[in-house]
Amino acid sequence: MEKRLIKKDALVGIAKKMAEELTVWAPVKKEDNVLFTPLTKDAEPFFAYLNSKNAPKQVFFPHTETLMKYTRTPKGMVFSAEENKAGKTVLFGVRPCDAHSFVLLDMLFDQEKYKDQYYITKRNNTTVITLACAEPPYATCFCTSVDGEPVSADGADIVLTDIGSEYLAEFITPKGEKLAKYFGETKADAVAETKKKEIAEKAKKAIKSKIPAHEVKPILDNNFEHPFWATIHGKCLACGTCTYMCPTCHCFDISDEAKASDGVRIRSWDSCMFPLFTKETSGHNPRISQKERWRQRVMHKFKYYVDNFNAIACVGCGRCVMSCPVNIDIRKIIEDISKL
Amino acid sequence: MENIDTKLREVAKRLLLEKKVDVIIGYEKGTLPMTATPCFVSTEAEADKLVFNDLCTQNLAKFVHDLITNHKNSQKRVKPEDRKKKIIGVVARGCTTRSLIIHLQERQYGRDEVYIIGVPCEGYVDRKNLAKSLQQAEILDGTIEGGQLKIKTAAGDKTVAFKDVIAPNCVVCRFNNPIISDIMIGSPAPAMNPDNEYSKINEFEKKSIEERWAYFTKEMEKCIRCNACRQACPSCYCPTCFVEQSQPQWVGIGEDKTDTQVFQCMRLYHMVGRCVDCGSCISVCPMGVDLRNYLKKIDKDCVELFGSRAGSSMEDMPPLGKYSEQDKEDFIFNP
Known part of the structure; x- marks a missing residue:
């Protein structure tokens, strides 16, 4: 594997250089938030960030996406597709938890029986550069409980690790190696690698927040009906903050937006927290109240995904914990379930 | 701000014991440091978690409306003579009582369906303002005393004046004491300054x-x-x-x-x-x-x-x- 050392102040320059030729998404400071945004002349990348407010899943799975267009003509319907304008894309500086989320999303969108071309095209076109967490950014981080690590190559094509004086760049995949030209010529030595291993160990130990994510699976298997489910949702506002911030939430809705004889079929994010979620045309909704919707949220992440793909659909980034307006804490919910 | 937690819990327990209310909507300590979050109390034992302080942000009138609406919907298929009334207790500061008044004026429920536990308010901490004054450093722990927030952050200890992080709507509030209530807890809070509203x-x-x-x-x-x-x-x-x-x-x-x-x-x-x-x-x-x-x-x-x-x-x-x-x-x- 190719490994190089880059000067710490060179990172911004590298991202900007790439942005001249490719579409580069990077963390950008916008007022009080750090958001993943395509770099333009006015958008300066900000790598001294903790984690972005929004999850970078939107690069592959945008909030709104055109699936197809149609026009009603006297000779019948004419269908067309929207061309993908983004081309070669780089996702620069994602945290390892978010890179892990791509692996989880791949399991669903790029699987044996169903291949989502919209997602796969963007995913194949994109090189993921992970910026490892030499120090866990938040006290609410719990990646180690959900099969993640603060310094990890999971889901990454290139991993950058702050080893003190420099960044160690590891080119994990051939896709990553293709971008090696942007990273200078300084080869990494064994000292850098040892240093990285030490940092990785230290960072892992620094994750203090832990949840029994694996332990709750057998309990969830047997407790679809349980009085506990009535105790979570009382104060839930039924807003979509948790699911919209979540790197792994991927439920979507498909709708047609028509104007005269032209129409587009769009796919947009849905949220299990919304009252419209799974509401049927008849007016019936199998998940009739927030209680059932909350059960779905927990079950989907910690049971159904495990059943279907043998992986927990949570990466421990803590965004939902920090962003929930009424402080519904998934860590506490899982903790409480483990004690049932 | 005067600590009214003990008094609040006593009142809540009494109201539940005397069956004057079926449930009380209030605030409890959150799972994140320096936060308070809405909670529902329907037993005396649960009443011990109630708090009211400068970290309580949400307007609880929203939950009053939700609970009463849900209850009424659940009674629709019950014979009129068997229908039960549910009385919701709510910990209410000035703005919460204003929202309750709007609900009452808009005939959403009867005055007898809500029991208002009035609390004085001197404004609450605006989380976004606070985060800004801490340069977005994560809050690890903290206390509020004598108008000062002493905060342990990931970037070291910081002291912030309450007046600098109070929500802008609270600064110019005209009604920081409850307008209507069934019981008042604590002494009325001093007036805010609405001049530059x-x-x-x-x-x-x-x-x-x-x-x-x-x-x-x-x-x-x-x-x-x-x-x-x-x-x-x-x-x-x-x-x-x-x-x-x-x-x-x-x-x-x-x-x-x-x-x-x-x-x-x-x-x-x-x-x-x-x-x-x-x-x-x-x-x-x-x-x-x-x-x-x-x-x-x-x-x-x-x-x-x-x-x-x-x-x-x-x-x-x-x-x-x-x-x-x-x-x-x-x-x-x-x-």
């Missing part, structure tokens, strides 16, 4: 149409349509919001910026004479959209044109719900 709006009004539109566009572009503002608002209680209607569809479901603008515009205009400036929509917004600029403008117009402040008294009917010969009508001739 509309100073920012006055400045904004002076800007050109282009500047104002540019600001509106910039703010609305932040919106991710999570609906947190609507969901947190006590005045947003329509059983089906126009956003979710599909026949006809008023707004698109996607991220089109005009759809977002239409959604926000429509919601804002539904707040005429109904926004109590409790700041809940602003505090819940994950993206920090400046909704208050517009809500405050609508409030100012209501005061200037109709002499009405939302939910400020049980007798003063809402401006859109009453007719007066003095109502301004010049807009008809001079739009």
